[in-house]
Amino acid sequence: MRDTFVKTLIDIAKEDKNVHLITGDLGFGVLKPFWEQLPDQFTNAGIAEQNMTSFAAGLALEGKTVFTYSIGNFPTLRAIEQIRNDCAYHNANVKIVCVGGGFVYGSLGMSHHATEDLSIMRALPDVTVLAPGDLVEAEYATRAIYEHEGTCYLRLGRGGEKRIHDKIDDFQIGKAIKIKDGARVAIFSTGAIFDEAMEAKEILSKDGVNPALYTFPTVKPIDRKTIEECAKKFEFIVTVEEHNVIGGFGSAVSEVMAELAGTKARIIKVGLNDMYSSIVGSQNYLRDVYGMSSSKIVNRIEEIIAKS
Structure with a gap:
C-alpha cells in the first residue's frame, strides 16, 4: 500500500x-x-x-x-x-x-x-x-x-496485501463497496485486514454458510445507507477491524444500527478486545492470538449461527 x-x-x-x-x-x-x-x-x-x-x-x-x-x-x-x-x-x-x-x-x-x-x-x-x-x-x-x-x-497497511479490485468505477468518500452478496450473515471489513475477511468468507462458503462481504474504505463518514439496508436484510452483521473494538469501525456501525427502528440484524464486532497487546510477534501471529485471523473469524461466525 x-x-x-x-x-x-x-x-x-x-x-x-x-x-x-x-x-x-x-x-x-x-x-x-x-x-x-x-x-x-x-x-x-x-x-x-x-x-x-x-x-x-x-x-x-x-x-x-x-x-x-x-x-x-x-x-x-x-x-x-x-x-x-x-x-x-x-x-x-x-x-x-x-x-x-x-x-x-x-x-x-x-x-x-x-x-x-x-x-x-x-x-x-x-x-x-x-x-x-x-x-x-x-x-x-x-x-x-x-x-x-x-x-x-x-x-x-505496509505491503503485500491481497488485491480485491481490478478497478473501482465509482469510488466515493463515505461509500462502502459490495464484494459478494450472500445470505443470513454480512461481513463488513475496513483496512488491510480485508484479506482475513475474504479468506473467512471462502472457508464459510465451503462449510455451507454464504456470507455477504463488504469493504468500507471510509470509516468517517460511515456509509449509513449500506448499513441500514444490510441491517434489514441479514440476521447478523460481523465487523472486522485490526483495531480496538471500542470506538473504531465496529462502534461506528453500531452507532448507526442503534438508531434503527424495527427488526434488525445482530452485530458482532471482531477486533482487539479493549486491551493492549502484551506480546510481540508478526502481524499474522498477533491477528490469530487476538481473534482476527480468518480461522478465528470463521469460528466466531459458526458459533453464533449454531446458537441462533
Missing part, C-alpha cells in the same frame, strides 16, 4: 505544485522517488511529529495541500493536540498518512501497535477517516483525500 500511495502522490504532485509531502524522518526507502523527482515539494521534519503537524497546518493555511507521513502511532497519537488545534479546528488542508495500521509493526511492541488510531481520529470534528483494504482502494483513497477539502486521515 505504501508504494502505491507514494506513486499516486507523485502523479498528483507533478500536476499540482501546491502539494507538499512532509516525513517525520521515516520511510526513506519508499519516499526516495518523491524527493528525487520533486525536491522542492518535500520536507523532512525530523523526529518531531508535533512540529511536523503544526508546520503542515501553517503551509495548508497559506494555500498548500500537505501530506504528513510516518509509521504507526507517530503521525497521529503523538501529535493529536496539533491535529486537533492546528489542523481540524481550522479545517486545514492537511492529509495525515499512517503506514502500518494495526499490528504491521507487531514485533516492535505495544508502542508501535496502531490499535486506537481510528477511534481517536474519527472523534475529531471535521476529520475524514479512510482505511483502504487493498492497493486499488489505496490509490483511489489517496486521490480522494487530495480532492477533499479539509483535514483527512489515511490509514495504510
